[in-house]
Amino acid sequence: MAKAVFLDRDGVINFERGEYTFNLKDFVINDGVIEALINFQSKGYLLFVITNQSGISKGIYTHRHVKNIHDFLTNKLKDSGINIQGIYYCPHHPEQTNCLCRKPNSLLVEKAIARFDIHPQSSFFIGDKDRDIFAGGSAGLTGILIESNSSLLELLSVIP
Ligand SMILES: [Mg+2]
Numbered sequence: 001m002a003k004a005v006f007l008d009r010d011g012v013i014n015f016e017r018g019e020y021t022f023n024l025k026d027f028v029i030n031d032g033v034i035e036a037l038i039n040f041q042s043k044g045y046l047l048f049v050i051t052n053q054s055g056i057s058k059g060i061y062t063h064r065h066v067k068n069i070h071d072f073l074t075n076k077l078k079d080s081g082i083n084i085q086g087i088y089y090c091p092h093h094p095e096q097t098n099c100l101c102r103k104p105n106s107l108l109v110e111k112a113i114a115r116f117d118i119h120p121q122s123s124f125f126i127g128d129k130d131r132d133i134f135a136g137g138s139a140g141l142t143g144i145l146i147e148s149n150s151s152l153l154e155l156l157s158v159i160p
């Protein structure tokens, strides 16, 4: 079985601005992310991003905006030799749609676990909100709560 590190997006991968990030000009990768992901990958972890993007459901932005950002992120990381297995997002908002994919629900995590045959007990979820930790915990992962926009380099010794 594989092991994996799941990461929240806003506040973990890129700068959390306190408002929706859907334009490329506002998508700034946080310091330490590239180095940390190289480290996790070298330790044998598959890498996933799991993100709530309820601005779609609210009509603030579209799937196209999200795809643009995720294509940019995928390519940017690829330039550094980092392979992201999947970026999964929930477009729903509870005011419009009740769903099982919005964190703290764990459906997106469980999808990745099933598809890539991941061993949850050897895997981690890094997030900056309690709902990230709940989503990971429901799927059997170890949650690591960080402060928004803090450096992932602090986790190199936490993730074995
Ligand atoms: Mg976040």
Ligand SMILES: [Zn+2]
Binding pocket: 090, 091, 092, 099, 100, 101, 102
């Ligand atoms: Zn959803």
